[in-house]
Amino acid sequence: MKRINFTTVALLVYLLVIGFISWPGKNPQITFHEYWVIILITLGLIVLLRFVQIKRYKLREKRRKEEENASKK
Incomplete structure (x- = not known):
């Protein structure tokens, strides 16, 4: 875990840095609407990745326990 x-923390720090660099006040090419859409999509992907990683971790632990039980018999 x-x-x-x-x-997750590394990706959130990355998102903060990229969000600061591309802030529409400093970068007039990006509108506030585009900025928030990109930030929210990226945040959603980070959360989705976290859930997938947790699910894979639990599945791996379950398989490891099954292998240990099978080897003991």
Whole structure:
């Protein structure tokens, strides 16, 4: 789980940095609507990735326990 948390935090920091760099007040080529759509889509993808990582981790742990039980018999 530590690896999943590290990945999530790293991606959130990346999102903050990119959000700061591309702030529409400093970059007149981007409108506020486009800015927030991009930020929210990216945030949604980070959350989706976290759920997928957690699901894969739980599945891996379940398989590991099944293999341990099978080897004990």
